[in-house]
Amino acid sequence: MKYNLEIIKNKKKIISFSTVLILFSLLGILYSTFNTSYKKPINLGMDFVGGNELRIERVCEAECSNVSTDTVLENLREISTKKNVLNNIKLQFQNNNKLISIRTPYLSIEDSNNLITNLNNIIGPLNYESKDSRLIGPKLGKRLLTNCVTSLLVSLFAISLYITIRFDKKYALFALLALFHDLFIVFGIFSWLGIILSVEVNSLFAVSLLTIAGYSVNDTVVIFDRIRENLKSNKEGYNKTIQLSVNESFRRTTFTSITTLIPLLSIILFGSYTLFWFSLALSLGIIIGSYSSILLAPSLLLKD
Amino acid sequence: MKRRQGWLFFIIFLLTLSVYLLINYPLQLGLDLQGGSQLTLQIIKEEGNVTRDELEAVNSVIDKRVNNLGVSESNLQTLGGDQLILELPGEQNPLVASRVLGKTALLEFRTQKEGTSTDLKILQLQRLNIKELIEQFSFAEKSQNDDNFLKVIQDDLKDLEQELNYISTSNDLYGKLIEIKKYVDKEITNLFIKTDLSGKDLINAGRRQEQTNSNWEVLLTFSNSGGEKFSEITKSIAGTNQLLAIILDGESISEASVGSQFVSTGITGGSATISGNFSAEDARELEVQLKGGSLPLPIEIVETNTIGALLGSKNILKSLYAAISGLIFVGIFMIFNYRILGFVSVLSLVLYGFFNLALYSLIPVTLTLPGISGLILSIGMAVDANILIFERIREELYDGNTLTRSIDSGFQRANSSIVDGHITTLLSCFVLFLLGTNFVKGFAATLGIGVLISLFTSLNCSKTILRFFTTYQSLRQKNLYLPRNNFSN
Numbered sequence: 030m031k032y033n034l035e036i037i038k039n040k041k042k043i044i045s046f047s048t049v050l051i052l053f054s055l056l057g058i059l060y061s062t063f064n065t066s067y068k069k070p071i072n073l074g075m076d077f078v079g080g081n082e083l084r085i086e087r088v089c090e091a092e093c094s095n096v097s098t099d100t101v102l103e104n105l106r107e108i109s110t111k112k113n114v115l116n117n118i119k120l121q122f123q124n125n126n127k128l129i130s131i132r133t134p135y136l137s138i139e140d141s142n143n144l145i146t147n148l149n150n151i152i153g154p155l156n157y158e159s160k161d162s163r164l165i166g167p168k169l170g171k172r173l174l175t176n177c178v179t180s181l182l183v184s185l186f187a188i189s190l191y192i193t194i195r196f197d198k199k200y201a202l203f204a205l206l207a208l209f210h211d212l213f214i215v216f217g218i219f220s221w222l223g224i225i226l227s228v229e230v231n232s233l234f235a236v237s238l239l240t241i242a243g244y245s246v247n248d249t250v251v252i253f254d255r256i257r258e259n260l261k262s263n264k265e266g267y268n269k270t271i272q273l274s275v276n277e278s279f280r281r282t283t284f285t286s287i288t289t290l291i292p293l294l295s296i297i298l299f300g301s302y303t304l305f306w307f308s309l310a311l312s313l314g315i316i317i318g319s320y321s322s323i324l325l326a327p328s329l330l331l332k333d
Numbered sequence: 334m335k336r337r338q339g340w341l342f343f344i345i346f347l348l349t350l351s352v353y354l355l356i357n358y359p360l361q362l363g364l365d366l367q368g369g370s371q372l373t374l375q376i377i378k379e380e381g382n383v384t385r386d387e388l389e390a391v392n393s394v395i396d397k398r399v400n401n402l403g404v405s406e407s408n409l410q411t412l413g414g415d416q417l418i419l420e421l422p423g424e425q426n427p428l429v430a431s432r433v434l435g436k437t438a439l440l441e442f443r444t445q446k447e448g449t450s451t452d453l454k455i456l457q458l459q460r461l462n463i464k465e466l467i468e469q470f471s472f473a474e475k476s477q478n479d480d481n482f483l484k485v486i487q488d489d490l491k492d493l494e495q496e497l498n499y500i501s502t503s504n505d506l507y508g509k510l511i512e513i514k515k516y517v518d519k520e521i522t523n524l525f526i527k528t529d530l531s532g533k534d535l536i537n538a539g540r541r542q543e544q545t546n547s548n549w550e551v552l553l554t555f556s557n558s559g560g561e562k563f564s565e566i567t568k569s570i571a572g573t574n575q576l577l578a579i580i581l582d583g584e585s586i587s588e589a590s591v592g593s594q595f596v597s598t599g600i601t602g603g604s605a606t607i608s609g610n611f612s613a614e615d616a617r618e619l620e621v622q623l624k625g626g627s628l629p630l631p632i633e634i635v636e637t638n639t640i641g642a643l644l645g646s647k648n649i650l651k652s653l654y655a656a657i658s659g660l661i662f663v664g665i666f667m668i669f670n671y672r673i674l675g676f677v678s679v680l681s682l683v684l685y686g687f688f689n690l691a692l693y694s695l696i697p698v699t700l701t702l703p704g705i706s707g708l709i710l711s712i713g714m715a716v717d718a719n720i721l722i723f724e725r726i727r728e729e730l731y732d733g734n735t736l737t738r739s740i741d742s743g744f745q746r747a748n749s750s751i752v753d754g755h756i757t758t759l760l761s762c763f764v765l766f767l768l769g770t771n772f773v774k775g776f777a778a779t780l781g782i783g784v785l786i787s788l789f790t791s792l793n794c795s796k797t798i799l800r801f802f803t804t805y806q807s808l809r810q811k812n813l814y815l816p817r818n819n820f821s822n
Binding site (some may be wrong): 160165255 | 365368373375386426427428431432491546581633634635636637638639640641642644645647648651652655656658659660663664666667670697702703706709710712713714716717720724728740749750753754755756757758759760761762763766768769773776777
């Protein structure tokens with residue numbers, strides 16, 4: 030057919046490329062674990078460590094006046110009763126000074142309400158209808174983290190089990206290798222994002238990893254199915270058949286990725302900010318997943 | 334052919350049914366889409382797991398309290414064996430709810446130990462002192478030049494600690510003040526002996542404004558046996574200088590003497606009032622707590638989410654844009670690459686959308702932001718099955734097969750790949766649904782339902798529509814199924 034990916038010739042290049050990606054991710058994870066303030070492989074967000082997150086819009090007539098965050102913080106400190114919390118406050122203006130976003134350690138509902146009232150006095154009026162406030166206790170955070178890690182492990186185990194039953198050992202091993210390759214790289218990229226842009230991961234990140242897992246295996250399974258089918262009528266030898274199968278499935282795999290990326294892209298562009306990093310993680314996972322299904326997993330099947 | 338026509342009518346029937354369902358049973362929107370607050374309550378048990386019975390007992394107490402609070406359309410559900418989730422839609426302040434729900438509200442009636450009158454008097458005075466200090470502290474914190482003021486409070490606290498012979502261990506001043514207050518409360522409670530009368534003996538609670546001043550008092554109505562116990566207890570201390578204390582969660586909220594006129598019968602009538610300088614709000618909160626009974630296990634509010642109504646409606650709009658633009662661009666992509674086949678997949682996508690939404694209103698699934706992203710993402714998965722089939726059909730056509738034959742074997746040969754792929758995604762959804770938080774469950778539910786429905790729409794609906802199209806001679810030309818410029822070899 031039309032596509033002619035030379036995976037037999039490029040096996041070494043493909044494997045080296047993946048190795049570089051994995052090392053890059055590993056570096057991010059190690060750097061994040063040892064060289065950052067949070068000392069974790071990835072920058073854990075509020076869902077996992079607890080805290081208080083507040084976003085609220087100001088009511089402005091035409092444009093919102095420019096206010097320095099230092100002035101606001103100074104004023105807040107003067108009228109607030111929780112001094113130690115205010116030492117750890119992070120305050121930002123976004124959207125042309127219209128949107129205020131605040132992060133503090135965990136507060137009670139009462140304290141959080143006071144904070145908003147104080148804020149209203151300093152830079153109000155605020156639009157309470159635009160409020161988005163989340164308070165998560167540290168206990169719950171730990172629990173959510175355990176929950177997410179368990180979900181990930183259990184479903185990876187379930188997928189591995191299914192693949193091992195469904196395929197013979199060699200196929201199963203390589204499909205899983207491709208899967209862990211994809212997850213590891215997405216994880217690594219978010220480690221780097223945490224280091225460079227202070228991007229935090231929340232429970233939705235765990236969800237995106239799980240979804241990527243399902244998706245990546247799906248892609249690989251389709252190609253391996255094709256390889257098995259073609260090997261039955263084995264006309265051109267083992268390696269050639271694999272390459273042929275990859276080229277036959279190429280359109281399908283890229284098309285599927287594109288039709289999944291299109292809705293994700295529209296969430297990134299038009300959707301709520303809650304879903305931004307989630308959709309980005311999924312998009313990355315799908316791109317890397319397609320690469321590993323088309324190029325990496327079949328290359329691993331090739332015989333020397 | 335007959336059987337296919339049967340399917341066509343079935344699909345049209347399902348579509349009509351879906352539209353009917355959507356019109357008559359509107360979708361339930363989550364708090365992130367309609368605005369409101371969500372509180373997660375964690376049951377705290379020192380040892381062992383929370384049993385089913387305990388969970389239900391806590392649930393029913395919280396439920397009563399929420400109802401007595403008069404919040405409209407609230408929704409309470411259990412989560413994961415030891416948590417409860419309370420949803421308050423609209424612009425209702427979660428503050429009051431959190432104050433009322435968080436307390437154990439264990440009500441006890443205790444009688445004073447003999448010969449402790451002097452001790453009690455001293456402690457009552459100290460309690461007054463510490464309460465004043467706490468008030469001064471919150472005043473000092475609000476004023477600008479507070480350093481001197483704070484120093485005075487600090488010194489007073491030190492004096493009090495010496496009197497009590499107890500040194501507080503908290504780090505900050507406020508913590509110290511609260512700690513000393515707790516200590517004094519405990520010392521007072523220790524001067525009283527437990528009786529067998531408790532909050533369990535109440536059948537009702539109410540509140541009214543005191544006649545002499547503007548303070549509020551809370552009225553207690555006992556059950557028959559409770560009334561008897563109450564008269565027994567009051568009889569036993571009537572005319573003595575022993576007091577009756579009403580204790581809530583370890584803190585004595587009222588100490589009162591029983592007059593000598595009650596020596597023979599005790600206080601009868603089965604009711605009592607607590608007048609402890611309550612404000613209107615305090616009295617209402619206590620009333621709600623007592624009506625609901627005490628919690629069998631303490632709870633803690635571990636999570637609060639509040640979303641403004643305006644933000645909620647913005648979120649709906651944004652999701653709608655995302656979903657529609659996603660659909661349109663996927664549609665364009667499919668029609669561009671697969672021509673008539675692409676058009677068929679667009680039609681089955683539309684069916685897919687309707688079936689999904691109808692099922693949400695039928696089950697019902699509460700639609701949240703992650704839920705919508707699950708739905709939008711499953712569009713991609715639904716198209717995936719179509720792509721697999723169409724690629725096969727194209728191959729068959731290139732091999733020179735007839736259109737009908739190509740379509741048949743295309744659907745047949747793609748089957749196993751489609752089922753395999755869907756199973757792995759379903760596995761992930763299943764685990765997410767079992768182990769995830771509420772937030773995550775929404776995503777797992779919509780993605781899972783989407784994957785299941787897409788099996789029906791992409792296998793059955795697209796086949797039926799395609800068959801229907803191919804009954805028209807004009808739609809049976811091969812070049813309508815293959816892009817003209819590509820693959821001419």
